[in-house]
Amino acid sequence: MFFISEHPQSCVRRTLIFTIYLFTLAWLLVGVVCINTPPATFWPAGFIAMTLPAPLLLNLGFLFYWLFGKSVRVLIPVAVLFLAWGFYKRGFAINLFPAKASADDKTLTVLSYNVRIFNLYEHLRVDGFEISIEEINWVKNYPADIFCLQEFYNEPGHNIYNSVEKIWKGNAKYAFVSKSLVNHVGGQFGLAIFSKYPIVNKGSIKFGKLTQNHAMFADLKIHEDTIRVYNFHLQSMSIEEKEIVESYSGESQERMMRVKQLSRRLKKGFLKRSAQVDTLVAHFQACPYPVIIGCDLNDTPYSYTYDKFDGLLNNAFTKAGNGFGATYNGKLPFLRIDNQFYSDDFKVTDFKLHTEVPYSDHFPVSATYVLKRK
Incomplete structure (x- = not known):
């Protein structure tokens, strides 16, 4: 009887690759x-959670590796x-077929935008x-029903920065x-909510x-219903792009x-946002109305901050958006x-990331909602 044994080097390679994959799984779980x-x-x-995209991508890499290698380990x-x-x-x-509004549904469009104090300081407006x-x-001209603006600035009587007067x-x-x-x-300086209701x-x-970071809310009367809109800006990292580049030189x-x-700055941000998000979640849970939130989290989707909201509410981008959805207008890629x-009382029918708007270091995001009939 004759048989062909697997080459020892091939066996060692497969064992090593599978061992690396086990470490990837452990990294993902942690x-x-x-x-x-x-x-x-x-x-x-906070630091470990930020690395979660790496094992997620590695898992895809192993999937394709074993798929093309026709290995049962691909399962x-x-x-x-x-x-x-x-x-x-x-x-x-990926949302190729998001929810749709029916002909008799009343829609509600919300814009959230960190306006960077409308570039008040001279170094922000070089032109x-x-x-x-x-x-x-x-x-002023964007056709939204509700605006949630962070890093807002209003100077009454000024011919340019009297923004409340100009906008609404x-x-x-x-x-x-x-x-x-x-x-x-x-x-x-602060936050603003503008509403047609x-x-x-x-x-x-x-x-x-x-801290100057805080949150605000407004209860809006929309026909026979009342909804609550929250707007907030959580603790910043206080880190400039050039500082990250310089850390490699x-x-x-x-x-x-x-x-x-x-x-140290990242750690400080993690700690402060952790306390801030716990304060907000307690406020959301006590709210008697349907809720929509527009916010600058200053944190990635792979964080304790995001996870607390995601466990309690729905995210408009993940339900109706497409692509990476990066909202940071700068050299650091993929930062959302x-x-x-929004609460389960709504369904989201559209989400837009306005990368065509170059005025701030954040891109505006808008979403359209329908309040479900009870």
Whole structure:
């Protein structure tokens, strides 16, 4: 009797590849656990959770490797793809056939946009005031029913930055500005909600005295219904693009010092957003109305911050968007930090990422909703 044995080198290679895949699975599981772990309890969880896209991509790589190699082991990454599909959709959404509104449905379009104080400071408007004027006009002319604006600035009486007057008051609409700071000329920094529907109740949610970040809400009367709209801007990383680039240059000692500085800022951001999101979730859970949220999370979809919202509400991008949905207008790729969430009382029929709008370091996002009939 004759038989052909597998070449020892081939056997070793297959064993090594499968061992690497087992490490990938372990990395994936640890990342999922860390996403659900408050950084205030275990701060390294924030850093580990950020790496979750890596094992998700590696799982796809092993899937194709074993698929083309016609190995039965391909069933393992296929199963992982199925089980972790929700995490894949956080980074790349596919919605070829989103929900549709019927002919008699009343739709509601919401725009969320970090306007970067309308480029108030001189270093943000290198070409003069033109960029500020164009940005305010774009917001004014966009056909939304509700606007949630972060890093908002309004200076009453100014011929350019009297943004409340320019955007809404002349159109007899409703506006609520939640101020975090007022400067020496009366300029108001903070958040704003504008609505074509009456605001019947409103309020601000503070995150403590040591931060200007906060949240706001407005209850809107829409025909016979009342809904609540939240708008918030969570703790920033306070990191510039050039600092990340510089961390890869210079002598090894200098690089290490820069990496440590960046890590400390990231850690601080994780801790502050962890407390802020817990405050907000408690507020959402006590709300008696259908909820829509427009926000700048300052965190990726692979974070404790995002996961807390995603576990309680639906995300408009994952339900109706397509592609990567990166909302950061800069050199760092694939950063989706601006979001809209909504309660089960709504269905989302459309989601748009406005990459054609260049005025801020964030792209605006809009979504169209239908309030489900009870």
